[in-house]
Amino acid sequence: MYKVIERKMIVPNLHELTIEAPAVAASVQAGNFVVLRPDDRGERTPLSVADWDREAGTVTSIFMQVGASTAKLAQLQPGDTIPTFSGPLGRETVIDNFGTVLCVGGCYGIGSIYPVARALKRAGNRVCTLVEARSSYLLYWQDRLRQVSDSYFNITRDGTVGVKGHVSALPDIMQEAGLKPDRVIVNGCTFMMMRVSEITRPLGWKTVVNMNPIMIDGTGMCGVCRLSVAGETKFACVDGPDFDGHEVDWREFLARRKSYLPEEVAPLRKSGCGH
Amino acid sequence: MAEKKRRDTVRRSMPKQDDFERRKNFAEVALGYTEELARGEAARCLNCKKAPCVSGCPVNIDIPFFVKAIVDGDFAAGVRQIKKTNALPAICGRVCPQEEQCEIKCVVGRRGSPVAIGRLERYLADWEATQAKIEKPRLARKTGRKVVIVGAGPAGITVANDLCLLGHDVTIYEALHEPGGVLTYGIPEFRLPKAIVNREVKYIESLGAKLVLDFVVGKTRTVDNLLEEFDAMFIATGAGLPWFLGIPGENLNGVYSANEYLTRVNLMKGFLFPDFDTPIKRPANVIVIGGGNVAMDSARTAVRLGADEVHIVYRRGREELPAREEEVENAEEEGVIFDLLTLPVKLVGNEQGWVSGMECLKMELGEPDDSGRRRPVPIEGSEFHMPADAVVVSIGNSPNPLIAATTPGLDIGRKDNISTDDNGRTSRHNIWAAGDVVTGAATVISAMGAARTAAQAMHEYLTNLT
Numbered sequence: 001m002y003k004v005i006e007r008k009m010i011v012p013n014l015h016e017l018t019i020e021a022p023a024v025a026a027s028v029q030a031g032n033f034v035v036l037r038p039d040d041r042g043e044r045t046p047l048s049v050a051d052w053d054r055e056a057g058t059v060t061s062i063f064m065q066v067g068a069s070t071a072k073l074a075q076l077q078p079g080d081t082i083p084t085f086s087g088p089l090g091r092e093t094v095i096d097n098f099g100t101v102l103c104v105g106g107c108y109g110i111g112s113i114y115p116v117a118r119a120l121k122r123a124g125n126r127v128c129t130l131v132e133a134r135s136s137y138l139l140y141w142q143d144r145l146r147q148v149s150d151s152y153f154n155i156t157r158d159g160t161v162g163v164k165g166h167v168s169a170l171p172d173i174m175q176e177a178g179l180k181p182d183r184v185i186v187n188g189c190t191f192m193m194m195r196v197s198e199i200t201r202p203l204g205w206k207t208v209v210n211m212n213p214i215m216i217d218g219t220g221m222c223g224v225c226r227l228s229v230a231g232e233t234k235f236a237c238v239d240g241p242d243f244d245g246h247e248v249d250w251r252e253f254l255a256r257r258k259s260y261l262p263e264e265v266a267p268l269r270k271s272g273c274g275h
Numbered sequence: 276m277a278e279k280k281r282r283d284t285v286r287r288s289m290p291k292q293d294d295f296e297r298r299k300n301f302a303e304v305a306l307g308y309t310e311e312l313a314r315g316e317a318a319r320c321l322n323c324k325k326a327p328c329v330s331g332c333p334v335n336i337d338i339p340f341f342v343k344a345i346v347d348g349d350f351a352a353g354v355r356q357i358k359k360t361n362a363l364p365a366i367c368g369r370v371c372p373q374e375e376q377c378e379i380k381c382v383v384g385r386r387g388s389p390v391a392i393g394r395l396e397r398y399l400a401d402w403e404a405t406q407a408k409i410e411k412p413r414l415a416r417k418t419g420r421k422v423v424i425v426g427a428g429p430a431g432i433t434v435a436n437d438l439c440l441l442g443h444d445v446t447i448y449e450a451l452h453e454p455g456g457v458l459t460y461g462i463p464e465f466r467l468p469k470a471i472v473n474r475e476v477k478y479i480e481s482l483g484a485k486l487v488l489d490f491v492v493g494k495t496r497t498v499d500n501l502l503e504e505f506d507a508m509f510i511a512t513g514a515g516l517p518w519f520l521g522i523p524g525e526n527l528n529g530v531y532s533a534n535e536y537l538t539r540v541n542l543m544k545g546f547l548f549p550d551f552d553t554p555i556k557r558p559a560n561v562i563v564i565g566g567g568n569v570a571m572d573s574a575r576t577a578v579r580l581g582a583d584e585v586h587i588v589y590r591r592g593r594e595e596l597p598a599r600e601e602e603v604e605n606a607e608e609e610g611v612i613f614d615l616l617t618l619p620v621k622l623v624g625n626e627q628g629w630v631s632g633m634e635c636l637k638m639e640l641g642e643p644d645d646s647g648r649r650r651p652v653p654i655e656g657s658e659f660h661m662p663a664d665a666v667v668v669s670i671g672n673s674p675n676p677l678i679a680a681t682t683p684g685l686d687i688g689r690k691d692n693i694s695t696d697d698n699g700r701t702s703r704h705n706i707w708a709a710g711d712v713v714t715g716a717a718t719v720i721s722a723m724g725a726a727r728t729a730a731q732a733m734h735e736y737l738t739n740l741t
């Protein structure tokens with residue numbers, strides 16, 4: 001049993017969940033995910049890790065309420081317990097001194113890009129962070145992100161804050177700031193990661209995406225998380241979740257992600273991030 | 276007496292759920308002997324002095340002893356005897372391939388059908404489960420030595436049992452949220468009720484073993500990190516990494532590994548969706564590729580999920596099916612259609628990325644290959660199409676490379692198997708391994724047999740530690 005330290009809705013439909021799990025907190029790194037179950041009948045749900053406190057032994061994730069299990073997670077109160085919290089799973093994001101790195105976050109990925117940016121900053125990179133949302137009221141953790149970024153940009157669909165538009169504005173923003181990234185790292189919903197990869201491909205900017213397929217075990221046992229990368233089948237949970245966005249077969253990936261849509265209580269795409 | 280034995284050449288069949296009724300439920304198919312049937316069947320045993328059956332048993336259970344105990348009605352003595360060498364009789368009585376181990380050697384089998392040793396083992400184990408108090412063996416004095424076991428499948432459980440009895444302090448780390456390994460996530464309820472697996476795990480815990488779930492060794496903590504706290508380690512992580520065929524279309528929606536398919540149903544209770552949250556599709560036309568026990572389990576699961584037609588596609592002939600004969604018969608009785616000598620070449624999908632069918636080639640049997648089985652060769656021009664809205668790939672598994680990749684100095688053999696000596700010791704002096712992670716996908720009893728050997732070697736090592 002794992003204790004819920006905190007669960008709060010930080011923007012409409014997105015929740016911040018902090019769980020006490022000392023063993024996971026001790027070894028987690030940026031880019032890892034955890035698998036949890038809200039109760040004994042719940043699905044095994046993978047969530048990217050957005051922060052942790054090794055001393056307090058806690059791990060924080062941001063999740064979007066989409067189906068039955070996340071609806072249950074959204075009901076959790078401090079002091080409640082959940083039966084399963086397994087991790088850290090997946091390979092961590094490769095951190096090195098790349099030079100200039102552009103970190104892009106959207107929906108739950110605004111949270112999970114934070115430890116990536118933080119680690120990159122510590123490794124001596126010039127970190128440029130760009131967050132995309134439908135509107136200003138869907139933004140969160142901006143202060144934290146600014147703290148670990150050399151430059152910070154917002155794009156909103158309605159222009160309520162930052163640049164008006166969507167991620168396709170990314171090259172212009174970079175050009176205006178006089179920055180040319182040596183690497184782009186994107187966390188967030190599938191559609192945005194795909195769009196960013198399409199935009200950066202002709203520019204030749206290496207782009208790392210943190211893939212979020214359907215998962216069950218998260219340890220390489222079931223194969224439901226498989227995707228094609230450079231023509232080869234990979235298991236996102238053990239070979240990833242980070243992959244080269246220019247090598248992912250996005251069409252196949254999007255189809256596979258939708259495979260349980262009719263069974264999900266709430267449609268996956270009608271979410272706060274607007275995709 | 277001799278007169279009676281000569282006439283009694285046919286083994287008692289075991290009551291089963293009706294062929295048609297059982298297609299609609301997940302309850303156990305084989306119902307087990309009644310006391311009368313068990314005693315009648317046990318009476319067929321000749322109580323051989325040099326019982327050949329015992330040598331066929333990977334853990335050398337004293338078979339004539341426990342069979343005689345059934346004849347005498349002293350069931351407690353029978354159970355005690357089995358448990359001396361087999362910690363999981365209710366499980367082995369159900370899933371062991373007795374027909375190629377103990378029963379094939381049975382003397383009675385030369386003139387009729389062999390004594391139904393497996394069914395009798397099951398009878399005793401089930402009898403014990405109905406008793407108010409489960410007998411517990413005496414535990415040896417505490418040694419103060421600490422052992423860590425990775426993986427709570429049959430191999431891990433066996434070593435936990437043996438080392439607890441020998442007085443060592445045992446902790447098991449399991450990656451999933453339930454113990455049991457393949458017994459829990461793979462083998463379906465209708466063949467091995469999960470209540471039985473839970474009972475066996477509870478028993479091990481009652482001996483003092485500590486069980487930590489949701490703990491992925493190699494991720495949550497590494498092997499070396501754990502060994503700072505423990506005197507020795509036993510790795511029993513099984514062969515959990517599913518293989519795919521590598522043919523076009525395998526990543527279409529509706530194409531599953533058997534592990535995924537069975538896990539959704541068994542571990543996650545998908546058949547109870549929406550009471551349980553994990554969904555499982557209920558397609559009408561299911562193809563299962565492969566011919567082993569796992570394929571049979573998948574096909575029979577598909578039947579129970581309400582499919583109109585379930586096909587097993589296997590590239591060799593019926594003789595070559597690696598599944599137990601009993602499982603093949605069960606599948607046939609439940610209406611599974613066998614497409615033998617058939618090679619899948621391509622999976623075809625619709626516009627939305629869902630599988631809609633499979634292209635195949637007919638095969639014929641050619642010359643024997645290395646395994647002694649006749650090699651199937653495609654017949655030219657024999658292409659044909661099979662419609663399907665779900666395809667379950669069940670062609671095998673290999674060990675998960677996660678621990679190997681994070682443990683320096685641990686020798687790995689072909690296909691990611693951990694290499695060991697005859698006693699299960701790895702290239703690291705205080706790490707042992709056994710079960711599917713060493714042999715590749717095999718059987719419950721072979722995992723248990725090797726685990727017992729390793730437990731003995733570990734005990735010696737721990738005893739000599741200064």
Ligand SMILES: Cc1cc2nc3c(=O)[nH]c(=O)nc-3n(C[C@H](O)[C@H](O)[C@H](O)COP(=O)(O)OP(=O)(O)OC[C@H]3O[C@@H](n4cnc5c(N)ncnc54)[C@H](O)[C@@H]3O)c2cc1C
Pocket residue numbers: 370371372425426427428429430431448449450451454455456457458461462463490491492493511512513514515537568569572675677678709710711712716717718719720722
């Ligand atoms: C569907 C199916 C049907 C079968 N039918 C039969 C049958 O009828 N008869 C028969 O004899 N055999 C059968 N088998 C084979 C048999 O189940 C296996 O040979 C046996 O379970 C192997 O035991 P094991 O303990 O080595 O591994 P497993 O049972 O695979 O257990 C390994 C355990 O280790 C855990 N683990 C893995 N990695 C880690 C890690 N890094 N950290 C922590 N834990 C980890 C796994 O989650 C798992 O619980 C069947 C197999 C399947 C899949």
Ligand code: SF4
Pocket residue numbers: 319320321322323326327328329338339342380381382383390392
């Ligand atoms: S070989 Fe057959 S008859 Fe002889 S002891 Fe074993 S079970 Fe009994």
Ligand code: FES
Pocket residue numbers: 214215216217218219220221222223224225226235236237238
């Ligand atoms: S989630 Fe099961 S293999 Fe990746």
